[in-house]
Amino acid sequence: MVADEDKVFKALADVSRRQLLDRLRTRGGLTLGELCQGHDMTRQAVAKHLAFLEAANLVVSVKQGRVKLHYLNPVPINDIYMRWIGKFERKQVQALFNLKQALKEEE
Amino acid sequence: MVADEDKVFKALADVSRRQLLDRLRTRGGLTLGELCQGHDMTRQAVAKHLAFLEAANLVVSVKQGRVKLHYLNPVPINDIYMRWIGKFERKQVQALFNLKQALKEEE
DNA sequence: TTGACATGCAACCAAATGGTTGCATATTGA
DNA sequence: TCAATATGCAACCATTTGGTTGCATGTCAA
Numbered sequence: 001m002v003a004d005e006d007k008v009f010k011a012l013a014d015v016s017r018r019q020l021l022d023r024l025r026t027r028g029g030l031t032l033g034e035l036c037q038g039h040d041m042t043r044q045a046v047a048k049h050l051a052f053l054e055a056a057n058l059v060v061s062v063k064q065g066r067v068k069l070h071y072l073n074p075v076p077i078n079d080i081y082m083r084w085i086g087k088f089e090r091k092q093v094q095a096l097f098n099l100k101q102a103l104k105e106e107e
Numbered sequence: 108m109v110a111d112e113d114k115v116f117k118a119l120a121d122v123s124r125r126q127l128l129d130r131l132r133t134r135g136g137l138t139l140g141e142l143c144q145g146h147d148m149t150r151q152a153v154a155k156h157l158a159f160l161e162a163a164n165l166v167v168s169v170k171q172g173r174v175k176l177h178y179l180n181p182v183p184i185n186d187i188y189m190r191w192i193g194k195f196e197r198k199q200v201q202a203l204f205n206l207k208q209a210l211k212e213e214e
Numbered sequence: 215t216t217g218a219c220a221t222g223c224a225a226c227c228a229a230a231t232g233g234t235t236g237c238a239t240a241t242t243g244a
Numbered sequence: 245t246c247a248a249t250a251t252g253c254a255a256c257c258a259t260t261t262g263g264t265t266g267c268a269t270g271t272c273a274a
Contacts, residue, residue, distance in 0.1 A: 016232085077188065151221095155262075
């Protein structure tokens with residue numbers, strides 16, 4: 001569990017991988033082929049990124065016939081959050097976040 | 108704000124930098140010299156890491172005379188959290204986290 | 215003023231990273 | 245069966261990264 005921590009952070013460090021997570025957050029169960037669309041890199045590169053994300057447990061996958069369906073797993077993200085934001089900070093920081101959001105929407 | 112996002116994730120990707128954040132979380136206002144203690148690398152390497160963290164806005168610093176005091180800034184971490192964990196997942200995932208903690212403490 | 219202490223800056227190097235190309239394997243449908 | 249489709253695996257390469265050494269700058273105290 002602790003040994004995997006580094007994998008999670010390394011996985012999140014790349015912009016392409018974060019974009020893949022974003023897409024899986026809005027819609028789960030996408031195949032490798034589908035995830036390739038909209039990324040200007042080779043299929044092999046995307047597959048590498050997905051393998052990275054799976055190794056970090058940020059993505060889980062199910063093989064169905066010749067396709068592989070991918071899903072986002074939010075648990076490791078929550079663990080990061082808990083690590084550096086204490087119980088007291090949590091409310092303050094979330095309030096600040098909501099304030100910033102509100103200001104953004106006013107513009 | 109969006110342009111800095113990559114810096115935050117890259118900054119968190121290194122184990123030494125995360126350890127520095129951990130130390131600043133338990134006690135703020137440490138100098139470069141103090142932060143060097145307990146890390147088996149040169150002062151220059153630690154300074155590089157701190158510069159990295161400052162560039163990502165995860166650490167803020169104040170210069171006082173010949174020393175420089177460092178503090179943790181929790182805001183960027185909160186932003187990561189908000190990005191991938193929706194309102195609904197939030198309660199479930201935190202409940203799961205608390206359950207895991209409780210099980211750990213029982214052992 | 216001057217030496218000691220705390221930090222800043224730059225060049226350099228080995229290893230990891232992100233991407234490519236090429237080929238192999240496995241499943242589906244006609 | 246056999247061609248098309250979806251994915252897997254491996255070798256290779258340019259760039260980034262994390263660390264080093266060496267030297268410069270700035271501040272405190274005697």
